[in-house]
Amino acid sequence: ALFVVPFAVIAGWAIGQPMTLDFGMLNTTVLIICVLVVMSIVVDGRSNWLEGYMLCSAYALVAVMYWHVQSFGDSNGEL
Numbered sequence: 001a002l003f004v005v006p007f008a009v010i011a012g013w014a015i016g017q018p019m020t021l022d023f024g025m026l027n028t029t030v031l032i033i034c035v036l037v038v039m040s041i042v043v044d045g046r047s048n049w050l051e052g053y054m055l056c057s058a059y060a061l062v063a064v065m066y067w068h069v070q071s072f073g074d075s076n077g078e079l
Contacts, residue, residue: 034058038055
């Protein structure tokens with residue numbers, strides 16, 4: 001899984017499709033926050049219903065955020 005994105009960039013270069021490793025500020029921030037949330041949940045090796053609910057809520061919030069965020073190239077708000 002670690003080499004999927006670099007492989008996709010190299011494969012895109014080979015077929016002439018421009019791809020970069022520039023994910024943008026929003027995607028990078030969401031990834032870092034998700035890693036921190038999951039790490040804080042699994043660091044003790046135990047879980048309960050509240051931690052599961054927090055993970056599901058975080059997933060739902062990220063999904064709603066990406067649903068409502070406007071793309072930069074589109075002026076009417078559709079993704």
